[in-house]
Amino acid sequence: MATTWRVGVDIGGTFTDIVLLGSDGTVHTRKISSSVDDYARAIVDGLAALLAETGIAGHAIAEVRHGTTVASNAILEHKGARTALITTRGFRDVLEIRTLRMPRLYDIAWDKPPPLVERRLRRVVDERIDARGRVERPLDPVAAEAVVRALLDEGIEAIAICLLHAYANPAHETLLAGIVRRLAPDLPLSVSSEVLPEIKEYERTSTTVINAYVMPVVARYLRRLRSGLDRAGVPARLSLMQSNGGLMAAEAAAARPMHIIESGPAGGVIGAQAVARIHGLSDIITFDMGGTTAKAATIESGVVARAAEYSVGAGIMVGSRLLTGAGYLLKVPAIDLAEVGAGGGSLVRVDAAGALKVGPESAGAVPGPVCYDSGGTEPTITDANVILGYLNPCHLVGGAVKLNADKARAVFERRVAAPLGLDLARAAHGAHLIAASNMIRAIRAVSSERGRDPRRFALFAFGGNGPLFACGMAEALGMRRVIVPPSPGLFSSFGLLYAETEHHYARSFRCLTRALDLAALNEAWESLADQALQQLAAEGFRGEAARLERTAALHYHGQSFELAVPAPDGRIDAAGVRALEEAFGAEHERTYGHRAGADEPVELVSIQVVGRGIRRDFTLPERTSTCRREAAIPQRRAYFGPASGWIETPVLRRGDLAQGADGPLIVEEYDATCLVLPGWRARIDEGANIVIDR
Structure with missing residues (x-):
């Protein structure tokens, strides 16, 4: 039987990750620079190059699955459509009044983000339906048409309609929508009774507006992507990852883009759920650490925890998850994620009081950590990990990125160690521990703050930096097992392939x-x-x-x-x-x-x-194998804190763990490095996952 393939594509601000999974379990991967001016171009070019490299025919691809930040970027950068809102008289300013929630209780300088619809484009109609759906004041069709015509004269690009209590009776919204479709049949239209027929006025209005705001942006992007795939000889169906962890067809995503706003982080969680199910694990906490942020989610009894609403553009979580009110509210189901500003690029500094601080500011991809030798001047967590011996200066991304360890040591000595009166190793290890403690807050937010004891969960770590910190975090939380899947740095793309x-x-x-x-x-x-x-x-x-x-x-x-x-x-x-x-x-x-x-x-x-x-045309393999082969790596000295000091540490490949090995040890791969602490034992299971037990 011929091998069929699924493609998973995850776009980040710096890299686009592509994973091909065959029905025989074969995996091919590629990490390429994102084309920020047109994200679709990097996908098409990267996939075409990967198909040419592997000899796989385009018609053998059954489906392309995609997690994208296009919609969320449009909101964050305020580059969505010029949107109008029609609402009930007296409710013109719902988007500005919001729910009076404050994300920073004692910050009098905090300002609400500007509404996505400017006030002059928010128009009202004189109508009223009560909470039981009874018409108290009918909508005058002539007056309604005048409002619509006035907005069309403003050159708007999308319309949102949200009338009071339309969830109980949509008659007036239906009348208005009919007028819009008659006068401007091609204009993107979002109607609250169609997209969110639920109580709560601000939540419904905000969701309806966001849906309208990104509709033209998402539709244009998906048309470009579809056209590019067709030109590349890949006529496979195109599916988009939703914020809730499920897939939807590209056509449905264009009509309801509110469901794909936060599609990016969802793939890794769904992949973790699939891997856990295959290997009989019912309770896990996922931990995804990249260059800027770290995210955590729970899977309990095999079920992903979901939230009924979330905020877009609210920034990273820097305190209690109960402090809400920032960003733009979306009342649609989403994976319940907690996020903190801690990643490989997080800046390390000594504050005015002499305390060591890590993040949430990041060096980003440009200029990046000092050790990247690309113009960075501020010490970062990646610099600390190089100093500690955890990262190989010659091996990052399969050796494609060479790190300047001397520059990292010099800046850490000058900016961190000397002001604190510590030797270099103690200072770097302290920064590593503080970064871990920051990320532990995210794990507690989805576990103990939700009434769940993290000690009964396994920690499932992925992302470019997740496996480097997972063991230490699990130890601090009293967790006894860590799991690192194959291709951890590309796992968000990999997870797309397991979604339904x-x-x-x-x-x-x-x-x-x-x-x-x-x-x-x-x-x-x-x-x-x-x-x-x-x-x-x-x-x-x-x-x-x-x-x-x-x-x-x-x-x-x-x-x-x-x-x-x-x-x-x-x-x-x-x-x-x-x-x-x-x-x-x-x-x-x-x-x-x-x-x-x-x-x-x-x-x-x-x-x-x-x-x-449930797709029947593709059989998911229970075991995968990457086609990449890596050479042996010599051991090196690594620092494990004042109690253990510097230890000559074995550096292994994933395949070297077939018989198990005791920590301390380091596992180096193309896309990530895994650190196993003293007192822990690592092995690979039948699915090629690294399982680390305390």
Whole structure:
């Protein structure tokens, strides 16, 4: 049987990572510079070069899967479409009022980010529907058309429509949308009752506006990418990674780009879930460390933790995850990630009080760490790791990048060690430990702050720098196992290959569980299921290939925030309602450490359906093997803190761990370096993962 291939492509600000996975388990990889002026060009050129190098024919590619930052960059750089908003009279300034949440409690100089729609392009219509969907003041079609025409005269590039309580009755939004489509049929249009029929006015408005703001940008990008792939002789279907970890067809992504805003970090988490499932691991914490930031997420009982909303452009997490309000809010499901400003390029400095600080500022790709010898003048974590002997000055990225260790030592001595009165090794090791402690905050944010004990999880480390810090972080947290997958520096691209198609649907259904209209509830869930099945069928998923999952969001009556729990299959009866209440109570206790008594009323807030499409045309291999071969590397001295000092440390390849080896040791690969501390033992399992046990 001929080998078929999937392609995973992940774009970063500096590099574009391409991974080819064959149905026989063969893996080919390529890391190339991103083409910032047109990200699609680097993908097409890099894939064409890789196919030519390997001799793989373009028609053997079954699917190209892509994680992209195009939409999020458009928001961060304010380079989206010139968008207009039509809303109910009295609600013109919802985007500026927001929810009054402050990300920095004591910073009076903090300013809210500017709205994505300027005030002159926010227009109102005189209408009113109440929270139960009853029309209190009808929408005048003539007046509505005048508003639309006035906006079209402004030369807008997209329109968002969000009227009060449209989630309960979309009639007025439907009328407005019809006017827009009649007057400007090709204008990108985002309607709240279509994209997010849920309660909460700011969240719904913000999400609807973001969707409209990036629609033209994403559509243009996907057209260029599709055209480029066709010219390169790769007619394979194109799928995009969503923020929630599922895939969606390129056509669906162009219509609902709000789902791919944070597609970049999702791939690695989904890949970790797949690897963990194959090898019988149910509870893991993923740790992805690159050059600027580190991210953590949890997978519990095989299920990825997801958040119901998140903020775009909110910056990195520098304090408690409860301090929200920065950035632009998106109320769509997303992998629940915590992020800190700690990476290989994080700057190391001594502050005015004489304390050693690491990050969140980064040297970035340009000029980069001092040891890159590209003009950097500030010491970084990568410089510290070179000084400590953890990184090989001659081996970074397979030897393609030569590091200047002497420059790293000189700047660290002058800027860090001397001001602190420490010898060079102690100062560099201190910086390494502080970076690790910063990243531990991200792991605690998704574990202990969520009521989960990190000690019962394994730490799954990837990214260019993740395997270098994982052992020390696990030791500090009391975790006893670390897993490093093959190609860890390219693992976000690799993870794309294991994702499945997903579509998420939700609607508000607010009612005390004791007063639920079960017929109406079941009808609402069936309506969402029909939407999911229709979308899956349009993408070729029918019968056993189309699967549905249901969840419900509940809270105790009077609470402001809800928790989502799985809902029973089939029609919900009184026993099903009790099961929902019990599941909510258990989740509340796990998250917050307590639950209310049996008499406390529980309120259903919203219901959700997830439709999953399972591909049958590509068999995922249980074992992969890279085609890259690396030469043996001599051992070198490495520093392991004041207690152990400098140790002559073996430097191995992944394949050298077949019989296991005790730390300290260093495992060097093309795209990452793995550090195994004293007191830990490393081996490779049947899937070529490095498993490190305490």
